[in-house]
Amino acid sequence: MEPLKTLSRWPLLRQFRDGDPLGLGQAAQSERSRNLKPxxxxxxxxxxxxxxxxxxxxxxxxxxxxxxxxxxxxxxxxxxxxxxxxxxxxxxxxxxDGPLREYKVKYRRPYGTSWEELSLDDAMDMIADRIIEARAADWDEQNRRTMSIANLGGATLDNEENYLIKKLCTGLGIVQVENQARI
Amino acid sequence: MSALAQPTGSPAAWPDTYGDEAKPRMGFFTDTSVCIGCKACEVACKEWNLIPEDGRLWTGESYDNTSELGANTWRHVAFVEQRKPLKLDGGGETAELDAEPLRWLMESDVCKHCTHAGCLDVCPTGSLFRTEYGTVVVQEDICNGCGYCVPACPFGVLDKRHLPRKADDAPLSLPLLGKKEDGRVWKCTLCYDRLKGGHEPACAKACPTDSIQFGPLDELRERADQRLEKLRAERWNGAQLYGRDPDDGVGGFGAFFLLLDEPEVYGLPPDPVVPTAHVAEMWRNTAIAAAAMLVGVAAAFVGGRS
Amino acid sequence: MSHHHDGSITAVGTQMDSYYGRPIVKEPVWQPEIPFYFFFGGLAGASGVLHAFAGLVGNKTLARRTLLIGAAADIVGPILLVSDLGRPERALNMFRVFKVTSPMSVGSWVLLVSGSASNTAAALELMGKLKPVKVAAEFVSALAGPPLATYTGTLIADTSIPVWHEARHELPWLFGASAASSAGAAAAIAVPVDEAGPARRLAIGASVVTLGLKEVMQRRLGFVGEVYEKEEAGSYGRISKLCTGAGAALLALAGKRSRAAAVAGGSLVLAGEVALRWSVFRAGFQSARDPRYVVVPQRERKAARG
Amino acid sequence: MNSDCIVIMGSNMAENHPVGFQWVMEARERGAEVIHVDPRFTRTSAMATKFAGIRAGTDIAFLGGIVNYILEHGRWFDEYVKSYTNAPVIIDDKYVDAEDADGLFSGWDPEKKKYSNETWQYMGMEAKASAGQPPKGEQSGHGGHGGGLSHGEPPEEDETLQHPNCVFQILKRHYKRYTPEFVSETCGCSVEDFLYVAEKLCENSGRERTSAFAYAVGWTQHTFGVQMIRAACVIQLLLGNIGRPGGGIMALRGHASIQGSTDIPTLYNILPGYLQMKHTDDAKNLKEYIEENTAPGGWWAKLDTYIVSLLKAWWGPFATEANDYCFDYLPRIDDDNSNYWTVQQMLQGRVKGYIVAGENPAVGSSNGRVNRLALSKLDWLVVRDLVEIETAAFWYDSPEVETGELSPEQIGTEVFFMPASTHVEKDGSFTNTQRLLQWHFKAVEPKEDCRSELWFYYHLGKKIREKLKESQEDRDKPILELQWHYPTSGQIEEPSAEAVIAEISGRDATGQALAAYKLLRADGTTSCGCWIYCGVYAEDENKAARKKPHWEQNYTALEWAWAWPANRRLLYNRASADPDGKPWSERKKLVWWDDEQKKWTGTDTPDFEEEKPPDYVPDDDAEGPDAIRGDHPFIMQADGRGWLFVPQGLQDGPMPTYYEPHESPFDNPLYAQRANPARQVSTVDEDPYNPVANEPGADEYPFVMTTYRLTEHHTAGGMTRFTPYLSELQPAMFVEVHPELARERGLTHGEWATIVTARSAIEARVLVTDRMRPVKVDGRVTHQVGLPYHWGSRGLTTGGSANDLLHLALDPNVHIMETKGLTCDIQPGRRPKGAALAEFVTSKRDRALRARETAPRVEPGSERST
Structure with a gap:
């Protein structure tokens, strides 16, 4: 007897049947509220x-x-x-998960006036090439370093990430490695 | 109704209507003497209750840019800058150029979960109800946005949400029924869902300095009394409990406060009374007026047809 | 209230007897539908009573036309109410519960009864069928009429809006009188002059009572009532006084002789009563907007208590 | 927080570290005094039991006043001072104090604008060859461990502290003029306020009670930032508040792992564990490097084991004794290759490529215009962030594009924006401000192109190595031989952060995880990526990931995460016991000598050799930790003592002395030398300075300006201005001014104002408040202008960047800029738009600089002060 069941759940009836004549308490509670879970x-x-x-x-x-x-x-x-x-x-x-979070690589070519799409893998490849080129073009053999590349940031990153940055940059002879501790 | 005409310390439909399911009455004690005005409560509340961001308006009212409680702000931190000493016998600042020392009051306001709640009493749909924890909650699946609770609240806590409905909540495409805004009334639920899972409300949990304390109301009242005693002994200027007294016009708050100045300074009514405290008298009056109207119309028939 | 004394937020804080002048209670969220509903609800209720007495004394034309006016108003009323809801698709939730603490709940049920009764009677009247049922429906409608006409006054009185709540003694009377005046005026327009005597007398008498009651209410409200002199509430109040007064005078002086005068006078009274509802309606908003109306009386109350 | 008195100075702790502040509030509730000394009345001041307002940048005057108060009134903790500090040590008689030379210590070279510290040495000790060249650019708090001290204990000391050249007497003379009246006139606070603070500190120090200082960038970001912290050290050592529960000097740092990024430095001048980078002009081989940097005593004596283990971690089997463990692979640095140096190099086109990861220099760095112009000179730029920050968008959205100075068509910089992962999308550890390494576990996979920095640098390295694998070039050997093998997992091949922390922690030759840094060897049998982190992965357990609830442990919670070094929660805690090893008092006991078990014990891990008795006295030829006496708790210092007087490690004097900020409206009340003579100033045209003090033209920029953060935002705003719930809380850039200043300048509350320096002008909404106090200095009322610095042109809430107004004058020790005290002007109304902005800034500046030319000031320390 669905309709009867529905009727018996009518808060108006419950109000008077279940001792909540003012309809302020349990009689007014909806099924959703009753079954709510965090x-x-x-x-x-x-x-x-x-x-x-x-x-x-x-x-x-x-x-x-x-x-x-x-x-x-x-x-x-x-x-x-x-x-x-x-x-x-x-x-x-x-x-x-904010509305302005970025999920895709964006690329701006020299003198470009807008962002372009670029795949993550291509971007990685291009960055690797840029580093190799810049290093080769400006290498100070005496001090085993290049002054043409710099890396900034670290205080918002993990220890492990800082470690890889310092290790990789040192391996590449990049000495201009800095972070917010200076700022 | 009689219970409402003469407010007592216990809500009208709690715990009796819940029988065995009734839980101790839970509430907040917000101690403003340790509030650092960080607004973690505001954010934690929004995160948990999935409340939409509702505008970025700079007010210049000290560091308060949320301004008031409403449909999209269920915790609101008030900021009051004053040239008044924090303690009555000195302390604070005594710089030469300032005639009086400064103090900066901060208070995290919230729904009071009144013992006698105007919003609850006047709600025609039973959307607002008294939960098994003695708190007052708007049921979002029931509320039809009649708006009656909005002016009924002596504290201006409730408001209608005018932001667009969510995608999964599309309006009917019928005339009159096709409203695009959310249209319901929202307010603090004292994290009803979290309570059901045995968790503390989001704001109280986040609060860095325990300015917002959550617990059984009886315990909170005891704690507040002790706190007030301590502050008075330490000569804090203006320390007072607000809403702790079960004999006040709303039968005491389920969420009450320790303030450091008069309530109105924080935007709170100094002596709130639940409007339905007078409902019996109002119905009597209405009945007489209705009867008078019958008599009046009848009187118009004295004197014939033309 | 809070003037930027030396331009600084701190000076504001020191003098603050409100929070940056922000309202304490919320303004109602009701739209223009509501004052119009007050008018039509009153018209429907009072017309039902007028109809019943007209039937009793055998004034057929007056009876028939007031029945139709009442029934029509009983249709317009609910449409206005549903249209005002934030969630119109949930209008039926009004009948989930029956709450004596909520004039809106009680009013919804009264409206349901009144509307069903008056429209059943009107339909049967037009079809000329089932006379006993019609008479029963008319009786129900007549009984529901006075509460329908007066409950709206209590509805707004049962809020925390100072200018409404403090007028809880007058408002049902004022709204009842205004309803009677409207019903009389509408009937005076709709019914030939020689059968419209009771309607005219009702319109004139109730108009006078309405104007008098409003005056009494404003005076008794004192400080809180000053909103009736200001802004929209003031304008509508003056329009109301002018129209109602002029309409009633016209009806009294020429309504008996000239149908045109009756139509003009009746229309003016109707306009005056609409304006009255608007005046009261807007007064509520103005009263909520200025925190002084909340703070000052409450502070006095608190001080008097000691 | 077991303190009886907490002095918060140079920090707005309630606003910027709210959750840490709970402990201060608890202390206050227990009855502790909470004192806030600050230019502004902040949310911290509102909670304090006492607020003392001072002029921005005058903290050393205030602190020096406290030192004088302690010394004048006999309030020092005598036994502690005599036993644990270098107060009795006698200093070289050639030492000349700044008090006797108008603001310059002995050793000043006006040509090089640098100090030589030869005359600052302990009497009778030969300064080592390198001593004249202190460690370069070290981070505050870790500099000057005594690498240059020669062997053994200081030869001469006077236990009675009466010798005229003992540190104690020098100190006494140096601070003699720092009277309460001097403090009041310099800082602009009342004499009563100052005396209250000084007295409370003294009252709450000693055997039974302890006081703590808490500071943040309000101290570090000055041209004498390190000396501000040093001044607090002097106070705390005199009062006996270091190494004891409730004592100390707490640095409150601003980023999740800013401590970690200093320990494992993404900094130019150091290697992991504060090991010096190689300099262009020193150490030709490993042996020399070790000799130059090793201290005779303390844990720095074992430096050889740290550096060799690091080299083994990096170059593994390629690092052998025969090739100096690849020491030669380490690149060399100049004296200064720090951030602002790089920016200036960039500006001159000398830097081609720039990778920016999780930092927003276009908004966060001083003189934003210089930074953005520098970016436009690059060949390529990689920006990794969660959102498109101003640094990524500089080429089309910046004030310079607005003024027409830059346009996209003229900028040749190739820009890669790489979306980053949030902390919930990766495993890893942060090191917090109390040196605690805390692990965060990945909760969800990053979406689309979002990747962690671990992924980015690992795969970048892999690609580079792949592309270079055929290379025979000498320069490519270090990268090709680098140990770059980490297990990866998942579809995106995320490298294992746990494998990385295991490498950082270290292993022995058998691959066994090392338990502690004392196991490190200099013979190539151990590898360790960061010696101070050694043991975090002991027993192959990631101890940073320990999450044992605090209620299941005592209050030191040693099983929650892991603290360096060796999980010690309080450094130098040997000082919590008296010289005999007994707690100073029952109330303040923490670590003590257990005579029965013959070891140190207590509620914290002892930061001392466990079995070294209190009465241990080293032999003359003892080395390393063995050279530290049993009653000398400061085991990182070569002499085991707390340094009141710093013979080496600092670039700008052995003791803090009062200087005005680089830009200020006042002369130095003590010396003809107005500002720190050793401060670094930039030479680029784009970084002009406001005229100062009584120079003509100074009245163009008459107000003191300070910048700061708000609770609701984080630093340059990348993580908060783009976040809805935070943007609505502080939705606009504003400027805080006092009502007097508002009246004087015609500013209206809620309306707009323009703030201008020689660098730039920005606009902000006006907040008129008494919290922004004017100060009376030298009889003159001076206003202070307060600017939060979170805003930029992008995000949900946008506004002027306060940092655009700043200059590039830096602290000489750590190259940190002065953001907290400078000068500016403020005018009503919005700033000019477009080209008119540049015109507005330039014409005002030209007016000021032309006026200055008529009578430029000259200071003893340099030919020109500014």
């Missing part, structure tokens, strides 16, 4: 992470469902942050 409880997995902004190093929990981040919040286990985050840390997901 989406963090529905996550496929949770990655333990660290906030990418300042150097306090607050711990984060990153909840993932169907390959997408569904929530980022503080990790209470951290002795440093105890689950708390500042507005920037709290906006980490908004930064991660």
């Amino acid at each position: 989406r963090i409880d529905e996550a496929d997995h949770t990655a333990r992470s660290i906030c990418p902004f300042c150097a306090v190093g607050c711990a984060q929990l990153v909840y993932v469902k169907d390959g997408e981040v569904t929530q980022i919040e503080g990790d209470p286990a951290s002795p440093i942050s105890r689950g708390r985050l500042c507005p920037k840390g709290a906006a980490s997901k908004n930064m991660h």
